[in-house]
Amino acid sequence: MRVLFIFLDGIGLGVNDPATNPFARAKMPNLNALLDGRSLLKESAPFDGERATLLAVDPSVGVNGLPQSATGQAMLLTGKNISAELGYHYGPKPNPEVAAYLNDGTLFSRFAKAGKKTALLNAYPPRYFDGIDSGKRLYSSIPLAVTNAGLPLFRHDDLFAGRALSADFTGEGWRTMLGFPDSPMMEPHHAGRKLASLAKEYDFSLFEYWASDYAGHKQQMETAVGLMETFDGVLGGLVEEMKDERGKRAGELLVLATSDHGNMEDLSTRKHTSAHVPALVIGDKSVREEFTRDMKDITHIAPAIWNAVEKP
Numbered sequence: 001m002r003v004l005f006i007f008l009d010g011i012g013l014g015v016n017d018p019a020t021n022p023f024a025r026a027k028m029p030n031l032n033a034l035l036d037g038r039s040l041l042k043e044s045a046p047f048d049g050e051r052a053t054l055l056a057v058d059p060s061v062g063v064n065g066l067p068q069s070a071t072g073q074a075m076l077l078t079g080k081n082i083s084a085e086l087g088y089h090y091g092p093k094p095n096p097e098v099a100a101y102l103n104d105g106t107l108f109s110r111f112a113k114a115g116k117k118t119a120l121l122n123a124y125p126p127r128y129f130d131g132i133d134s135g136k137r138l139y140s141s142i143p144l145a146v147t148n149a150g151l152p153l154f155r156h157d158d159l160f161a162g163r164a165l166s167a168d169f170t171g172e173g174w175r176t177m178l179g180f181p182d183s184p185m186m187e188p189h190h191a192g193r194k195l196a197s198l199a200k201e202y203d204f205s206l207f208e209y210w211a212s213d214y215a216g217h218k219q220q221m222e223t224a225v226g227l228m229e230t231f232d233g234v235l236g237g238l239v240e241e242m243k244d245e246r247g248k249r250a251g252e253l254l255v256l257a258t259s260d261h262g263n264m265e266d267l268s269t270r271k272h273t274s275a276h277v278p279a280l281v282i283g284d285k286s287v288r289e290e291f292t293r294d295m296k297d298i299t300h301i302a303p304a305i306w307n308a309v310e311k312p
C-alpha cells in the first residue's frame with residue numbers, strides 16, 4: 001500500500017463558531033462529500049464513511065503546556081512520545097534534544113533503509129537553501145528528518161519539471177513572493193491531481209503545508225478561510241485521481257491528512273491550542289479500518305503508516 005501523508009500545520013478540531021473558527025465558515029464541498037455533509041469540526045469526529053474516516057487525535061500526549069511544532073512533527077515522524085520523554089513541548093524549530101530523535105527511526109529513514117521509495121514532495125526555493133547554508137535558517141523537523149535519511153529536498157528545477165509541488169499547492173507564491181514569474185501555476189483541483197499522481201510514484205510520500213499555522217498565529221480569518229477553500233479544491237482533485245485507479249493494485253493509495261497541534265481553528269488566540277487534531281483518512285475502507293485502529297494520539301500515526309506501507 002502506498003501512503004501519502006498531507007501534513008497540515010496548526011489545524012485542530014474546533015467548535016462550530018463562525019466568529020472564531022474558519023472551518024465553520026469555509027466552503028469545503030469536497031470535504032463535506034467525503035464526510036457525508038460534515039465539516040472539519042470537533043463535533044464531526046469520529047466518523048467512518050464510504051470514502052473517508054475522521055478521527056480526533058490527541059497532540060498533547062499527557063504533557064503539560066501547549067503542543068508545539070518541533071516535538072509534534074518529530075512524534076508524527078517517529079511514533080515516539082518525545083514530549084513525555086523530554087518533559088516538554090518544543091518549537092517551532094527543533095533544539096538539539098529534539099533533533100537527536102530525528103537522526104534515525106523516522107518514517108523517512110526507516111523506509112529509505114528498507115529500500116522503499118520515499119520523498120518529501122515540497123519544492124524549496126533557492127533562498128531556503130541559502131538560509132540553511134549560511135546558518136541563518138534551521139531545518140524544521142520534517143526537512144531535517146528527510147535530509148538525515150540521506151534524501152534530497154526538491155528544488156526549483158524539480159518544481160518546474162513537475163517532480164514536486166509548491167508549498168501553497170498552486171504555485172502562486174513562487175510568482176508573487178519568490179521571484180519566479182514564469183513558475184508553473186495550477187488550479188487547486190489540478191494541484192490535487194498532481195499530488196496524488198506524484199504520491200503514486202512512492203511507497204511513502206509527505207507534503208508539508210505550513211501556511212495554516214501562520215494564518216493562525218496572525219489571526220487572519222479571511223486568509224484562513226481562503227486557504228481552506230483552496231485545500232478543498234486540492235482534496236477534490238486528489239480524490240478524483242485516486243478514483244481513476246480504483247481496483248488497480250499498483251495505484252492503491254491511502255491518504256492521511258493530519259496536524260501537529262491546533263491553532264487556526266481558534267482565531268480568538270494567537271497561540272497554539274490544546275484541541276485534538278484531525279486525522280482524515282481517505283482510501284479503501286478495510287485498509288482505513290486497520291489503519292485507524294487504536295489511533296488515539298499523534299504517536300500512533302507513524303506505526304500505522306509503517307504497517308500500511310509494509311502491506312503488499
Ligand SMILES: [Zn+2]
Pocket residue numbers: 010069092213214217263272
Ligand atoms: Zn505555530
